[in-house]
Amino acid sequence: MDEEEATKLETFLKWATTLGISDSTLNSQSCLGHTLSISYFPNAGGRGLSAARDVNKGELILKVPKSALMTSQSLMSNDHTLSVSLSKMCLSSTQILTVALLNEVAKGKRSWWYPYLTQFPTNYDVLASFDEFEIQALQLDDAIWAAEKASEKAKMEWESAKTVMEELMFKPHYMSFKAWIWASASISSRTMHIPWDAAGCFCPVGDFFNYAAPDEEQVLSEDSTNADMGAKSLRLTDGVFEEKYDAYCFYARRDYKKGEQVLLSYGTYTNLELLEHYGFILNENPNDKAYVPLPSDIHSLCSWPADSLYIDQIGKPSFALLAAMRLWATPTHLQKSVRHVACSGSIVSNANEIIVMQWLIKECYSVLKIFTTSIEEDDSLLSVFDKQFESATELKNALLELTGESCAFLKANGLLSDKISGNIALTRKVTRSMDKWKLAIGWRLKYKEMLHDCISHCTRVINDLS
Ligand SMILES: C[S@@+](CC[C@H](N)C(=O)[O-])C[C@H]1O[C@@H](n2cnc3c(N)ncnc32)[C@H](O)[C@@H]1O
Structure with missing residues (x-):
């Protein structure tokens, strides 16, 4: 990590601390360091969270207050123009969040979310971003079809959101298909399920957890939860929004030794599905x-x-x-x-x-x-x-x-x-x-x-x- 990135990360962590994001039940000076710390795992997701101490299965390891979650609602509540423009259009919840995210990013340092937005990746490898050569490299018709479909869907969603982006006077850079792919990939790979918005929410620090496939016990409990909710909508399943804390809460899925990467199950995915939604594959994927x-x-x-x-x-x-x-x-x-x-x-x-x-x-x-x-x-x-x-x-x-x-x-x-x-x-x-x-x-x-x-x-x- 270069010096500039390190400064941005430090600023972000200070900002997160002021919002009450915490890995500790005690009053802590810093949002991380008690239970979790940021580490780099070159072969398992890059930047991620490691255990700062021995952690037991089931322990609450991170809490992110509702006020720190970035949602379409929170972005619109601070931006009247955005809210008025979006309310006139018939867009899906994901399109709304995509437009709201691009609108916020375009504000640069003027955005209240700026310290958090600096932590988003600059690009993604999700299927929708594959060009013709990369799609053909998949070689199998079903996979090629999935990639073409992902790209066409993104294009359709982008086209139908252009009117609102024009009304909001987006600069050409933020109007581009490339920018749209960036924002929609941010949503598919970084948002977590919330009950009040199908597009989900961005969860600062919580979105630093890398992925491990769920074990059998989790798959069974996920199945019943999914059935209860009537939708296949759980994304990051070791994390859940809890009304009683008014916060997003993350729990350890197993025991971790100090220094080990703490992983989260985002759900049960084949490698093609991981590639489609998250832009990576697992060498050993039980699903x-x-x-x-x-x-x-x-x-x-x-x-x-x-x-x-x-x-x-x-x-x-x-x-x-x-x-x-x-x-x-x-x-x-x-x-x-x-x-x-x-x-x-x-x-x-x-x-x-x-x-x-x-x-x-x-x-x-x-x-x-x-x-x-x-x-x-x-x-x-x-x-x-x-x-x-x-x-x-x-x-x-x-x-x-x-x-x-x-x-x-x-x-x-x-x-x-x-x-x-x-x-x-x-x-x-x-x-x-x-x-x-x-x-x-x-x-x-x-x-x-x-x-x-x-x-x-x-x-x-x-x-x-x-
Ligand atoms: C929610 S973010 C996790 C944090 C991310 N590494 C970061 O630096 O912001 C999800 C993204 O992390 C990467 N990722 C997560 N788990 C991974 C894994 N097991 N192997 C490879 N990449 C992974 C993928 O790029 C995925 O889209």
């Missing part, structure tokens, strides 16, 4: 899923939802996928009599199991064929990125030795030209594109590994049964 094409008649045989028929992170077919496939592989006239066996998760017969495993192996191979690079090629591409490139020429030379995709990257970023020689520095645009390309490669590699592990798993089952 990651891969899908293979299934026989067209399988859905008429069972009532499992399509998204429950998946291959899990370690390559095992899900309970529902196995049950459905076992039923499908049973001759029609016997299906009724074995339904209860299949639906209870048991093997129907050795022969039936072998048919199921063979089918899965075949389909995993069929999906693997869709990818235009192999696991080995992805691995070697990723290892190229481990190097620090001093100049554009160095990057160009390293990539020219690799697959056709590397040439497409160089072309998309104007690096193929003969003019790229000597010590020309890497531009920010190229570095950003490389970060997103790396994420796309990481995502597809994890997906391929799941399919590959499924093939190994099914092969082992066949060998055991033969």
Whole structure:
């Protein structure tokens, strides 16, 4: 962190302290330092919060008073013009918060929120920010479609909010699609659920917690809470707004030793969903899923939802996928009599199991064929990125030795030209594109590994049964 950033962080923490944000139940001089402190975790989210002492599971570790939460309501209550302009328009709650955030950022140092706004990232790697090359690097149709949809949705929301931004006389910079993506990515990756606004709230200091996937116990309790609320709207689920404290409260999800990173579960996400909403993937994500094409008649045989028929992170077919496939592989006239066996998760017969495993192996191979690079090629591409490139020429030379995709990257970023020689520095645009390309490669590699592990798993089952 450079000196300027350190000063901004210090100013922010002082500001947060005056607002009553605290990691201590005692009257403390500083908002952090008693239970939590800011640390840097290069391989687990960058800036985050570590335990400043040993912490026990269930302890209240941070409290952020309601008056310190940045919401559409709080932004509008201090800005009559914004409030009047927004009230005339029919915008979604997220569009309203996006406009309100950009409006506030445009005020610069005049904004009451300025110390907090200086702590927002300058850019995000969410799917909606991927360009054509980066989208195609995902290689799989479903993922490409998700990225295109995210980008189209952002564009539509931006277009329909332009009138209000013009009325508010936004400068061209804040009117741009790039600025819109920045603000909407800030919302999707940093807001927390509040009961009074579907767009959520920005929670100073609380949004420094990095993510860990929920464990099984949490998933079960989340499911019941979601059902109670009738919406899949919980974002940061170890944190909750508590009426009795009139504050956002964060609780330790497990015991932590002093110095360990304290993590929060924002919810249950596959890697593609993490990429879409938060701009990162996990190397070990217990909720990651891969899908293979299934026989067209399988859905008429069972009532499992399509998204429950998946291959899990370690390559095992899900309970529902196995049950459905076992039923499908049973001759029609016997299906009724074995339904209860299949639906209870048991093997129907050795022969039936072998048919199921063979089918899965075949389909995993069929999906693997869709990818235009192999696991080995992805691995070697990723290892190229481990190097620090001093100049554009160095990057160009390293990539020219690799697959056709590397040439497409160089072309998309104007690096193929003969003019790229000597010590020309890497531009920010190229570095950003490389970060997103790396994420796309990481995502597809994890997906391929799941399919590959499924093939190994099914092969082992066949060998055991033969
Ligand atoms: C709520 S913020 C967490 C704090 C953030 N690191 C910061 O410096 O402001 C969420 C963002 O942190 C990053 N992040 C959180 N958990 C992560 C993890 N386990 N691995 C990689 N990045 C993570 C992602 O960029 C995500 O969009």
